[in-house]
Amino acid sequence: MIGILFHGPEVFDSGWGRQIIDTMKTKDDLRCVLAGTMGRTAVFDSGIDGIEFWNQMPSACLSELASEASLILIVNFAKSAEAGLVFGGMVVERSGVTVPVVQVECSGPFWVEWVDGCDPGLIETLHRMGLSRRAPKPVASSIWQADGNLYRRMTTAGAGDFIFVDGIMVGRATGDVVTLISRDGQLCEIQGADVKAHGLEKLERFGGVDLQTAKLASSPTIRRTAKQPRIMKTTGNGLVFIDHAGMHVYELTGDVEGAVTVGDDTTVVVGDILSRFQIPVIGIVDGDEDVILENGRFASGSAKLTVRADDRFGMKVFDEIFNHEKQIGIPFEEALRKIVKLAGDDLVNLQTF
Template identity: 30%
Template sequence: MPEGCTIIAHGPEVFDTGDIETVSAALHPEEIIVAGVMARTAAEESGFPCWFNTRPPSLVIRHLPPETDAWLLNRGKTPASGEEFGRIVASRSDRPVYHIECSSRTVFGWNGADPGLTEEAARRLGFAAVFKTADVRTPEGCMREIRGCIPGEPVFVNGIVIGHATAEIAVIAPDEEGLRAVSGITLKAHGIEKLLRNGPVDISRAWCKSGAVRSQGAQVAERRAPSGRIAVIDHAACDIYSQVDTDTCGVVSIGDDTTAVCGHICAHLGIPIFGVTDGDADTVVDHSCCRGSVIVEVTEGRDDEKGLEIASTIPPAPCHWDCWVTDTLCTRRDIRIVRDAR
């Protein structure tokens, strides 16, 4: 019986759609661990009791006690992408994985999962039980396949949009300039630059996905007190929860997509943002933001350099967010306001 199991909930959709309540009522888990930044936001908004972990699901599973069964809960944007996600997690895990895929109403038993447990969970949920083996794919030339794409949607590597899908399977490979498109994707030069800013990327182990990071709008909280510490997020929205705390009065976000994600998460936390963009945005999430926020677009150069220049003017804490924002807008002639929520 699956009672007392540990569920690793991945992605905001399992909270936004109510999957978590359905699965918890059926399986009575001992604990629920949330993997993913936007999943944490959705979980906090839902009020469902969970633990939060910054590691990807496969590493969460590796750190579970040896006797604990791992139940992965996911809702892929399509059944194909949901199954592919489970295959990737299972191929990187050190034990059998029980994968509840809500998009296809399937419980997958990966890599020798106990048939009795798999079938019992499927019966309780009214899902089908399917057994598979997740082999580790090593395509020729160290290519990486990103499956389950919808043509036109953004493709991410390690949280950075590197291009847009043109087919169901996007294939990339390393080359002397960083990455090249093999098939099914049009690369975005600025995205590749951002991805490689800190050195080469091992695409065989990188976190890759396609599509929006959340389809539901944020629940905008009441704004926090305006005095405290200002945090900076530079093209790495996945770091947001490690950078903000109870003393944070505002966030400077650098990059179009980073600003969209930070605005969404910070709206839920009641933290205003100062977003520095250059008009290079993709549709990755709705553009929510908290009262007190301002989003600017640079009129000279790129958001990378201008954002760091602006961030360098942040005074030591405690400082007053509204005063700093007003001073910044008054003294800089290389930016223009594109959204003002003050």
């Protein structure tokens, strides 16, 4: 069996994902796995079936695939060839797998054999697909400790890129190298970036961060390639409360009528994803959107409430409307009326879609 680990939306938006699957399924049985929330959205838009969503780090997915696959392909579409090599090397190193691993880097396009032993016939197939061969690049150590702090360096960021830690935007890169520093599980400094204090506060509220295992990402936008969204009508009851970057939006919003989202970026990301299922959102924002997703869409019936401080009012909604539960059974319109009334003088603007 060939295991295929896909990463990111661009693999599918570009058409490479379907091409890889169609080609490799003639070679052997496949097990296809995806890492990444926006990648899942791209899979949905592409209409490709048979891809599993494990909601794990890429290295963990690789390790699990290695337990049953005779060969693993990592299929990625990085913003540059260099970034693609760094990503592949780090994922393979952290996974510790020993089965043959080949990375197909669609941004090249090229392929890299990270763990030797790949079938020569498959190598020939990659060449026929127009992929050139690149040598593996040694992975430089990116995590170290000093003076009671834990340091982790990102070397694939570009000036202007948003920096994400476990899906939460914490700053914007000012150069090519960004170093994150934590102490006692709290992110306390980011070198090489303009820090977004709001993001650090969210990380702290969600229990801090372990830089050893945290998922780091940098990108000028969370979906660099445009794709016509696929629309599917769903029905459900009640509302779910989402106050983070929406990494688990698919798990949280099954069979619901709508969602309440807190934060400008969270609202635009979750709203865009749920628009595909015609699920409206009540977005609580305060106008500090960083445009991590351009041209986001909202389902008909959605509403965006601009308040003076979205986090503070969001917690008030969670306390008084949701009663500290992540999901409640009241209808969408009733919830909207209650939230607007609760906002009172804090409500700066109400926009409906």
